[in-house]
Amino acid sequence: MNLPTTAATPLRTVEFAPTDAFLREDVNMLGALVGEILAEQRSPGFLDDVERLRRAAIERRERNAPAAELAQALQGIELERANDLVRAFATYFQAVNLAERVHRIRRRRDYERQGTAPQPGGLRDALRTLAQRGVGREELLALLPRLRVEPIFTAHPTEAVRRALLKKEREIVTCLVADIDRGRTPAERRADRERIRLALTTSWQTAEAPSAKPSVADEFQHVGYYLSDVLYRVLPVFYEVFEDALRETYGAAVVPDVLGFGSWVGGDMDGNPNVGADTIAATLAGQRALVLAAYRRDLLALGEALSQSLTRVGVSAALLARIEFYREHIPAAAAKLRPRHADMPYRKLLTFIFERLWATQHEEPEGYADAGEFEADIALIGDSLQAHRGEHAGGFAVRRLRRRIACFGFHLAGLDLRQDSATHDAAIAALLGDAAWATRAVSERNARLHRLLRGDEVVDGPGNATSQATLEVFRAVARLRPRYGARAFGPYIISMSRSAADALSVLALARLAGCVERSDGGGDDVPLDIAPLFETVDDLDAAADTLRALFADPLYREHLAARGDRQVVMLGYSDSAKDGGLLASRWALQRTQVALTQLARDSGVRIAFFHGRGGSISRGGGKTERAVIAMPRGSVDGYLRLTEQGEVIHRKYGIRAIALRNLEQATGAVLRATLRPRVAEPREQRWREIATQLAGNARAHYRALVHDDVEFPAYFRAATPIDVIERLRIGSRPSKRAGGVGVLRPPGIASLRAIPWVFAWAQNRSGLTAWYGVGTALQAALQEHGREALAEMARDWPFFTTLIDDVEMVLAKSDLGIFERYSLLAGELHARFHPGIAAEFARTRDAVFAIKGSQELLADDPRLRQSIRLRNPYVDPISLLQVDLLARWRAGGSEDEAMLASLVATVNGIAAGIQNTG
Numbered sequence: 001m002n003l004p005t006t007a008a009t010p011l012r013t014v015e016f017a018p019t020d021a022f023l024r025e026d027v028n029m030l031g032a033l034v035g036e037i038l039a040e041q042r043s044p045g046f047l048d049d050v051e052r053l054r055r056a057a058i059e060r061r062e063r064n065a066p067a068a069e070l071a072q073a074l075q076g077i078e079l080e081r082a083n084d085l086v087r088a089f090a091t092y093f094q095a096v097n098l099a100e101r102v103h104r105i106r107r108r109r110d111y112e113r114q115g116t117a118p119q120p121g122g123l124r125d126a127l128r129t130l131a132q133r134g135v136g137r138e139e140l141l142a143l144l145p146r147l148r149v150e151p152i153f154t155a156h157p158t159e160a161v162r163r164a165l166l167k168k169e170r171e172i173v174t175c176l177v178a179d180i181d182r183g184r185t186p187a188e189r190r191a192d193r194e195r196i197r198l199a200l201t202t203s204w205q206t207a208e209a210p211s212a213k214p215s216v217a218d219e220f221q222h223v224g225y226y227l228s229d230v231l232y233r234v235l236p237v238f239y240e241v242f243e244d245a246l247r248e249t250y251g252a253a254v255v256p257d258v259l260g261f262g263s264w265v266g267g268d269m270d271g272n273p274n275v276g277a278d279t280i281a282a283t284l285a286g287q288r289a290l291v292l293a294a295y296r297r298d299l300l301a302l303g304e305a306l307s308q309s310l311t312r313v314g315v316s317a318a319l320l321a322r323i324e325f326y327r328e329h330i331p332a333a334a335a336k337l338r339p340r341h342a343d344m345p346y347r348k349l350l351t352f353i354f355e356r357l358w359a360t361q362h363e364e365p366e367g368y369a370d371a372g373e374f375e376a377d378i379a380l381i382g383d384s385l386q387a388h389r390g391e392h393a394g395g396f397a398v399r400r401l402r403r404r405i406a407c408f409g410f411h412l413a414g415l416d417l418r419q420d421s422a423t424h425d426a427a428i429a430a431l432l433g434d435a436a437w438a439t440r441a442v443s444e445r446n447a448r449l450h451r452l453l454r455g456d457e458v459v460d461g462p463g464n465a466t467s468q469a470t471l472e473v474f475r476a477v478a479r480l481r482p483r484y485g486a487r488a489f490g491p492y493i494i495s496m497s498r499s500a501a502d503a504l505s506v507l508a509l510a511r512l513a514g515c516v517e518r519s520d521g522g523g524d525d526v527p528l529d530i531a532p533l534f535e536t537v538d539d540l541d542a543a544a545d546t547l548r549a550l551f552a553d554p555l556y557r558e559h560l561a562a563r564g565d566r567q568v569v570m571l572g573y574s575d576s577a578k579d580g581g582l583l584a585s586r587w588a589l590q591r592t593q594v595a596l597t598q599l600a601r602d603s604g605v606r607i608a609f610f611h612g613r614g615g616s617i618s619r620g621g622g623k624t625e626r627a628v629i630a631m632p633r634g635s636v637d638g639y640l641r642l643t644e645q646g647e648v649i650h651r652k653y654g655i656r657a658i659a660l661r662n663l664e665q666a667t668g669a670v671l672r673a674t675l676r677p678r679v680a681e682p683r684e685q686r687w688r689e690i691a692t693q694l695a696g697n698a699r700a701h702y703r704a705l706v707h708d709d710v711e712f713p714a715y716f717r718a719a720t721p722i723d724v725i726e727r728l729r730i731g732s733r734p735s736k737r738a739g740g741v742g743v744l745r746p747p748g749i750a751s752l753r754a755i756p757w758v759f760a761w762a763q764n765r766s767g768l769t770a771w772y773g774v775g776t777a778l779q780a781a782l783q784e785h786g787r788e789a790l791a792e793m794a795r796d797w798p799f800f801t802t803l804i805d806d807v808e809m810v811l812a813k814s815d816l817g818i819f820e821r822y823s824l825l826a827g828e829l830h831a832r833f834h835p836g837i838a839a840e841f842a843r844t845r846d847a848v849f850a851i852k853g854s855q856e857l858l859a860d861d862p863r864l865r866q867s868i869r870l871r872n873p874y875v876d877p878i879s880l881l882q883v884d885l886l887a888r889w890r891a892g893g894s895e896d897e898a899m900l901a902s903l904v905a906t907v908n909g910i911a912a913g914i915q916n917t918g
Helices: 018-041 046-060 068-074 079-114 123-132 137-146 164-176 188-204 217-251 279-305 316-328 344-361 371-387 393-409 421-432 442-454 465-484 500-512 536-543 541-554 553-562 573-580 581-601 624-628 647-653 656-677 684-706 713-721 754-763 776-785 787-796 798-813 816-826 829-852 860-889 898-915
Strands: 148-155 414-420 489-495 529-536 564-574 607-614 638-645
Touching: 018 046, 018 079, 018 188, 046 068, 046 860, 068 123, 068 442, 068 860, 079 164, 079 188, 079 656, 079 684, 079 860, 079 898, 123 656, 137 656, 148 573, 148 656, 217 393, 217 500, 217 564, 217 581, 217 647, 279 371, 279 414, 279 465, 279 898, 316 371, 316 564, 316 829, 371 393, 414 421, 414 465, 421 465, 421 489, 421 536, 421 624, 421 647, 421 754, 421 829, 442 500, 442 541, 442 553, 442 754, 465 489, 489 564, 500 541, 500 553, 500 647, 529 541, 529 638, 529 898, 536 541, 536 573, 536 581, 541 553, 541 581, 553 684, 564 573, 564 581, 573 581, 573 607, 573 684, 573 754, 581 607, 581 684, 581 776, 581 798, 624 656, 624 798, 638 656, 647 656, 656 898, 684 776, 684 787, 684 829, 713 754, 754 898, 776 787, 787 798, 798 860, 816 829, 816 860, 860 898
Parallel strands: 148 638, 414 489, 489 529, 529 564, 564 607, 607 638
Antiparallel strands: none
């Protein structure tokens, strides 16, 4: 590396605000440890190289110099050295990420210690704000029974941290939290430092990802960790915090079950041939195994705690009767009672409960029929403790377990099912023997679907493999619902929904498969919520017409009545942004929610919006709290269902205290948006007109490049590492949409899934998907309407405020100097495309400066600005290494597996450094 030689300094020279002194100490301590590990595991000379690169990267940024000099220093590095450099910087990112997360816990503790003003965004803050805005106790309590917050975990990874590494991260966090206020003794601190060193060193010696592409079962294990190991523990704490906040502001109250969790892992069939009836069954069985194992651990702990003797305290007659009933009816379990527990009734009953759970897991006749029976046994213990001075002798632990049972049941998380509408069309075409089915008019398809639903037309033939696989999914639902309970399944989501026929097709297929249940009225009802997913801008704009037609359909309305007149509608953030750009997507989503909320009022149907948000800004990412507050008035209505995917899961739910904070923020935002949405704003009509104009201009400029320029797909493939991303082993699903069986999608951008599309532009440091087209639209609006008009919108309209802030954040994370090095990989196409892209970046940045009255990105968010500055000197060398490796790999025909492995390491390193990537 041709850089000036400097004495190595541990990786810890960072500027922090005075209020972040402890964060500075943690980062510096961890940075010093990383430096020691690099010198130990590789050599002091290697640490010198890392330091020289870091200092060169800092100097380049301070001088605002081109990236060419730094790129030259990294050119042609041998693969092993390149791998080690990437791992070195990624190890530092890991340390900084953990220090920042622990600092979030520290800030929360500081607020709680002060006891004056609650931490903004938490439940105490939300309830206090509502009280100040005139929300009385009765109004609040009336909302609680229908309040519902449901994070849904998906198998859409842009980061998949191995479980072994997750446990090492948890060890580091435990040590940092132990000394969060610097209360440890010097000896304890030294021991903690050694534990951290152990975790960091073994992480260095562990591959970041398995060598094999993960299966659906592997994805289940990954998501299962967060559900069973983090959220299972956090759940009762959330309710305790909620009830404490209620007590403080409104007096004592019991919070009903308002949290639920869902998963797409094992049920998301859209474009994934590895998912079907078998994975649905395996996933539900796996989820049951996880939650039953968690319950058994709780029962063992309860057994240790509840040692009460009948000679010292009474117990309820009902509990004693249950023991005798079990002694008579489950003699095998009775034989396991210990003689020394003869006078300990709680331990005796817990022994029977434990054995019944074990039988449940193994599907033996002594097992519980459902979670309700299990909860009833635990309730007996809770009631007995309450009646016999046991409130502080086990009552607390029993309440926590009951909260968990109410949420997780015997299913852990509801499993959503998703399939492309084209697959349903192909299945019905095969069953009906009508090859032209998908091209027939909607009215013609609806009429025939009605005949199928009424039984006026019978399907005789077996169809084909597609139809049989589709029917088998519904047969699996019919078979598994009685075993796992009604809450085991979430909605059935129809990707690429465009007409009422798409929803009727699902009803017809379910009925053909026998997936029906007898209703109270004597009819046979399909026991699933059918959720159309509107993904493109045009489909979002047409959503109201689609649902209006559905609500007017008598057969579908019968289905809705059986579902409580509640319609789940999923909104696609990812594909709409890929289709029309960020601004057009955000405005289409906003307009659609307004239109559907009004349609719901007119139709007597409650619409429950399901937000398909990703990790990156261009896929709907960003702060959940702000997004909820920015939603249209009346659209939240006590309900929030949203996807959590990619690195967001790890960032938001990897640490229990942060998971709790995120659940609080989401719930608090739903309370505020429902009970006291922002008041009607007379200026909003004018703002909407401007937003419509902005969206139209932004979409036209975006599509002219991305979809209409025939040379752009080639430029995209050359100027991004998409060819590496397509070969990543981080998900079981292909990176491209096949379009459903029998359906061809055009080649190029349209066939690519939104996740690798966004991921590729994040990797090359341009962030193009979040701002291209925005600058042109904003500059035109500034010229026509003036700076004050747009500044007013950014100040007073939450929708526009959030949009501008999100764009600003991506601009701050982007580096057009680094991006230029990627663009040069495109050869002649560089001169064709790069100048226009760079000009649009400048227009967007200048427009944001004008609207916000600033000359520095993130001027009003110093913490985020500091976080980005902290990482950039380590991300830049990885990016430039990636450029060099891409050129070498492609020159060799993209066949060198060793070089591909190095490229994969750079992809992981950049993702860890910039975050919000996919």
